[in-house]
Amino acid sequence: MKNDILLAKWLSGEISEEELETLKKSGDLAAYEKIATYASKLKAPPFDKDAVLQKIQQGRQHASSGVRQIRPWKRFARVAAVISVVLVSYIFLLGEDTVISTANAEKTDLVLPDESLVILNAGSVLTYNRKKWDERREVLLEGEGFFKVVNGSTFDVKTYAGTVSVLGTEFNVKNREDYFEVNCYKGAVRIIHRKDTLKLLPGGTFRALGGKKAETKNTPDTEPSWLRDESSFKSVPYPLVLKEFERQYNVRVHLRAETNLDFTGSFSNKDIETALKSITLPFRLKYKFTDGKKDEITIYTDKD
Incomplete structure (x- = not known):
């Protein structure tokens, strides 16, 4: 949420030096700079400002009176909305991707x-x-x-x-x-x-x-293992293996152990308990579901 506010400030030109440094460290700024650079080289399509404003006003009139507006967001939301509309228009008109x-x-x-x-x-x-x-x-x-x-x-x-x-x-x-x-x-x-x-x-x-x-050369496989619901690795850094595990099970993994490890093996993409054993037992690691959550897992050593 904090980065969303900083990005909106950056887009509107109202970001401070301190906030800019925070945004750079987050890693989000680089992607938005690429979008902004690309968009600046394109010719914008005709934009009917009055028509858009009229639609916004109509939308407000139909909004429920019970909804509380958070006013500090108003200016940032407008900037983000305009940027989104323009970028979508560019993509649609130029590429139809x-x-x-x-x-x-x-x-x-x-x-x-x-x-x-x-x-x-x-x-x-x-x-x-x-x-x-x-x-x-x-x-x-x-x-x-x-x-x-x-x-x-x-x-x-x-x-x-x-x-x-x-x-x-x-x-x-x-x-x-x-x-x-x-x-x-x-x-x-x-x-x-x-x-x-x-x-x-x-x-x-x-x-x-x-x-x-x-x-x-000459590996015997005829298709990638993930087509058979199995993720396989050969001398791959352990953190990258955990990233793939997170993608396959839509969970978050906290690693409280040595990360300078390479993993060779595989894990099932259909059975999370079996998969966890496959990626922890080779390194004598343990795992637990954090605070009883099914979507958050901690991997740790016996010392923890």
Whole structure:
């Protein structure tokens, strides 16, 4: 809630130096700066200010008299509302993008305009432009997705960590925090990661994690394990494993133990008790539901 107020102040130009430093430390400012920079380069559509104000007034007249207004928020709410309306208008008018997202503890599948199949893992977002699809088969991915691409022109999966290009194949892309991984199951994929370009064949895996890159070949898997409701890891930092656990079960995990650990193994995405044992027993850790809450878990050592 506090960050929402600071963001509103920043958008309206009323933020103090001290508040700005607080906002920078929270990590939220960087994302909003990117949005503001992008929006500043666009040509705004015609905006009928009087019509919008009239609708706002009409909405107030229909509001229940029993609702108490919190006046210090009024100015910030107006700023946020105007920004939201303008940005949505930009997206609609310029790109007509289709955005598909999954919440925690949720998976979904979708069919793209060319009949290619995508299955999104929990906590993921996929964006594509249906109107321009025939010109360019391209999607933007944040999170993790499995792709079964039909043959045709180049198909690009773009992430902030790199681009995966194919013609027709089956592959998985994971793009989370500082973790970028591509697995090829059929056909071939080309990966552009920073200054490197490489090609993966079936059974090949490329991973960039914590500044280190690695490529492996001839893995026996024919699909990602999460399609079978299981999350698998090989030498992955323990905090990242816990992040995936949080996404799969829509819970919050508090770790009160050594975090400089790498985890190799898997956990079930369907049975939380079994999953907790899978990620704690190898390190002789214990777990408990915090204060009896089913959505909050503490992992700790015997010393605690």
